Amino acid sequence: xxxxxxxxxxxxxxxxxxxRAAYVSEAQLYGDPFIPPLIEPxxxxxxxxxxxxxLVARDGPRVVGAVRGQMSQTxxxxxxxxxxxxxxxxxxxxxxxAALHGEEAAALAFDLFTGHxxxxxxxxxxxxxxxxxxxxxxxDHLTLxxxxxxxT
Numbered sequence: 257x258x259x260x261x262x263x264x265x266x267x268x269x270x271x272x273x274x275x276r277a278a279y280v281s282e283a284q285l286y287g288d289p290f291i292p293p294l295i296e297p298x299x300x301x302x303x304x305x306x307x308x309x310x311l312v313a314r315d316g317p318r319v320v321g322a323v324r325g326q327m328s329q330t331x332x333x334x335x336x337x338x339x340x341x342x343x344x345x346x347x348x349x350x351x352x353x354a355a356l357h358g359e360e361a362a363a364l365a366f367d368l369f370t371g372h373x374x375x376x377x378x379x380x381x382x383x384x385x386x387x388x389x390x391x392x393x394x395x396d397h398l399t400l401x402x403x404x405x406x407x408t
Contacts, residue, residue, distance in 0.1 A: 258313035258320055258348050260355045267312055268302040270319040271338075275301075278338035285373050286398050293336060311355050313339070313348045323352040325360050332356070332363035337377075353384050357405075364407050372399040381405075 263271060279293040304310055304324055309332075313321035321339040325332045334356060339348045357366065368386065370377040378401065386403040393399045 257346075258315045258343075258351065260311055260313050260351055262359075263305050263310040263312045263322065265302050265305050267310075267319055267322075268298050268305060271305075271310070271312065271322045272296065272298050272301050274319055274322060274340050275336060275338045277341055278344075281341070282371065282374065286371055288397070293338075309356065309359055311352055311359065313352055315343065321348045321352050323356050325356045325366075327360065327363065330362075330364040332360040332366045334366050334368035337368075349380055350384060353380075357384075357407075361407075366405040366407070367402065369400045369402045372401050378403075 275293050275296070279291060283289050283291050283294055304326075308327075309325040311323050311325075312319045320343040321337075323337040324335045326335070327333075334353070337349055337352060339352075357363075360366070366386070367389075368381065369392075370381065372391065381403050385405045385408070387405070389402045389404045391399050391401055
């Protein structure tokens with residue numbers, strides 16, 4: 257099983273590589289090759305590591321997954337949960353989410369969003385206690401599903 261730990265700024269490039277690999281299927285699903293996770297610059301990833309909570313999953317020296325958390329008052333905004341395509345289905349995404357929940361123990365709630373066609377993501381989030389809060393239509397092809405998990 258992968259080891260989960262806080263990311264360092266030196267992990268930014270590898271996190272971005274995993275992020276891009278993981279989001280290619282999402283871009284194909286929604287017919288948009290320019291979704292933000294695919295065009296995010298490495299400097300922005302580095303900045304998030306320095307200002308928020310970024311956890312990585314490592315298989316040996318390799319980063320195989322990551323998740324971001326940013327506190328906004330009493331809510332942790334969860335973003336960019338990614339797992340390398342060849343490592344998906346092994347519980348790494350769920351382990352990253354659980355670790356973030358523990359890392360941001362002061363949060364009263366956790367909020368995230370995903371696309372309406374991303375069934376695997378929706379199933380994962382529901383398994384980890386997230387419930388649909390609302391939907392936001394972004395375009396003819398994309399509706400964002402906003403989800404919330406109350407802290408336990």
